Amino acid sequence: MKRLYEASMEGSVAILNLLIQKDPLILSKISLTTFCETPLHISALLGHVDFTRQLLAHKPKGPQLAAELDLFKRAPLHLASAEGHAEIVQALLHENGSVCWFRDQDEKIPLHYAAMRGHIDVIILLVRAQPESILETLASGETVLHLAVQYNHLEALKLLVKSVGYDNDVFLNMKESDGGNTILHLAVMLNQIETIKYLLSIPGVRTAGISTTNQNQNDRTAYDMVELFHPRPRDIKIQSIFMEYYKARSFKNPQDINLKLASKHRKSTKLKLAATKARWWRKCTRKLKYKGDWVQDIHGSLMVVATVISTMTFQTAINPPGGVWQENNTSTIGDNTKDPNNNPFDCSEDNVCVAGTAVLARAWDYDYLKFMDYNTTAFLASLSVTLLLISGFPLKNKICMWFLSMAMCLSLTFMALTFLQGMFLVTPTSIEDSIYEMYKICFYTWIILLAMIGAHHTVRLLIWTVKKRRRQYFKRKAVLRRRTSLLFPA
Structure with missing residues (x-):
């Protein structure tokens, strides 16, 4: 078993085949060891593509390894997504696409790690496998868009926004629960000039940037955050970007915008509730799922x-219960022969109780x-x-x-x-x-x-x-x- 784990670190397919040839049940014995992860976790983390494919190819235990969790409740897909190993991600998704919904102890699914690290090719594979996983939020209310902004991956953010839809104003302006900040709030706080330009180019995000329905827990809109976080002359760049967009785009009165976006705020609350229900539903279905063949x-x-x-x-x-008639019977039984009403059997010369038939049937x-x-x-x-x-x-x-x-x-x-x-x-x-x-x-x-x-x-x-x-x-x-x-x- 130790040699199997060494082979997974080396990515040696030859040693893996030799070990399985010597002991065909070696993959089934992994759960009996004290190791915190499986060899598939190690090969997925280190990017050994051929070794990973060979592990998954061995039936029936190989495909089951794709759904195994380590000490931190992470599947191999979490590790491969975080490291950006696209070929391994594709192989794992081919074996078990439902792992896209698995949450680790930090409530993160594989797509969250891909967004945090900015792996574009991995994000494409994960969204293509489970399109609705992009709507999954963390326990703190953060969306995958929040993670892309926090870790300053603009290209990943663009891809995710395109996948969600530019007209999905409710999701694009969702707030995280800790501070009530939208992705535009975060971009301003983190001084991400290019991200701010991109977000303000999206009509729904730009409109919500001055809407009172999109204030954070300190009752500030994203526009208000500009003065709070960038009051110095050297930060005039962000201020000028906001002024350019909000003056050149012929906006209506903010009060009219607030009235128009009030319904969208209610939709946002409903969306959060629906996401919570969906999360509980997936947990229930995961419990109902039989792990194995x-x-x-x-x-x-x-x-x-x-x-x-x-x-x-x-x-x-x-x-049958009560047995069968041992011989043809044409008379009533016992002391009840003179009183047919007390005798349930109706044997007579004209209605013979035939031998071999059920007694209780008569x-x-x-x-x-x-x-x-x-x-x-x-x-x-x-x-x-x-x-x-x-x-x-x-x-x-x-x-x-x-x-x-x-x-x-x-x-x-x-x-x-x-x-x-x-x-x-x-x-x-x-x-x-x-x-x-x-x-x-x-x-x-x-x-x-x-x-x-x-x-x-x-x-x-x-x-x-x-x-x-x-x-x-x-x-x-x-x-x-x-x-x-x-x-x-x-």
């Missing part, structure tokens, strides 16, 4: 359970039919699970996994109902009420448990469907935008 892990167990249920329900069908035909309905459904559902497992269908497909889970739940449910109905059939009338109460408790408890499990799998299927449709939508939109730019160049 679910089908591979439980394939054998499912086969055994389905076979056992099929055997039990088959035996119940041919050996006594309580309706209840017995319910029992057989439950038993037959459980039998067919368990056979469906077995058939699906041996059919060769791509079980890793989300829809097949959902169908497999629902078929197993259906099989277990109707097996439980068969048990309860059988218990009800063989219970004496004297204690029937007590058994019925137990029947109701068991039934409703099972229904609640089944609903929780069914909802869990259904929610996972819906999340997968929505994500897939959304990716297709953004992909089509990007293709359409690219074709439009080619047909109608600016």
Whole structure:
């Protein structure tokens, strides 16, 4: 294992292949070590492209390493994005694009680190993989635009603003919660002349620069910050930039602008609330996500359970509760022969109780039919699970996994109902009420448990469907935008 980590630092693919050849399970044993990170973290940090690709290529453990977290809750994609290793970022995104949403202990996603370091090519890859990740904010309310301004990466800021949209005034003027500053406030405070020029060239940001609805916690607009942070003659450059833009652009009265932007301020509050809800939703979906190959892990167990249920329900069908008639019977039984009303059986010369048929079917035909309905459904559902497992269908497909889970739940449910109905059939009338109460408790408890499990799998299927449709939508939109730019160049 020590040699594996040394190979990850050296980027030696030959040593990696040799170690895996000697011990095919070596990648699965990484979680048993005391190391804080995986070899994939190290190779992604140091930029060993070939070593990273070779690690990811080894199934099934290789792709799972892309979602592993280190001591600081950082995935390999965080490290590769921070260091600007674009090829490694592309390989990691190809294996697991959902890692774009993973937050480390500082609440940062990989895109935040790419913006902090100004890696343009990495930003392009991350935004293309998950376009909505650009709207993610930190716990302090800072957006990815705040980080680009703080670390003075103008080109990264331009790319991010273009990706968000120049007309997205609400996001471009979002405030961080610590000081209530927008990106224009920060640019003024940090004396970033070129950044100020660029931001004032955007109509939405320029308008908000003098709007009272975009004051920070000290009740100052970005325009007010110019006098506060740059009162000296040598800072006249920033003052002149503001005067140039606010006088040459034929602005309306600031009071009219404030009224116009009041609704945008309310939209900003709603956007923050929506972002918080989205963050909690992603945390919940991350908890629901199974880390590993679910089908591979439980394939054998499912086969055994389905076979056992099929055997039990088959035996119940041919050996029903109460047994079967041992011989043809044409008379009533016992002391009740003279009083048919006290005898549930209707055997007679004209209505023979045939040998081999169920005894209780002649006594309580309706209840017995319910029992057989439950038993037959459980039998067919368990056979469906077995058939699906041996059919060769791509079980890793989300829809097949959902169908497999629902078929197993259906099989277990109707097996439980068969048990309860059988218990009800063989219970004496004297204690029937007590058994019925137990029947109701068991039934409703099972229904609640089944609903929780069914909802869990259904929610996972819906999340997968929505994500897939959304990716297709953004992909089509990007293709359409690219074709439009080619047909109608600016």
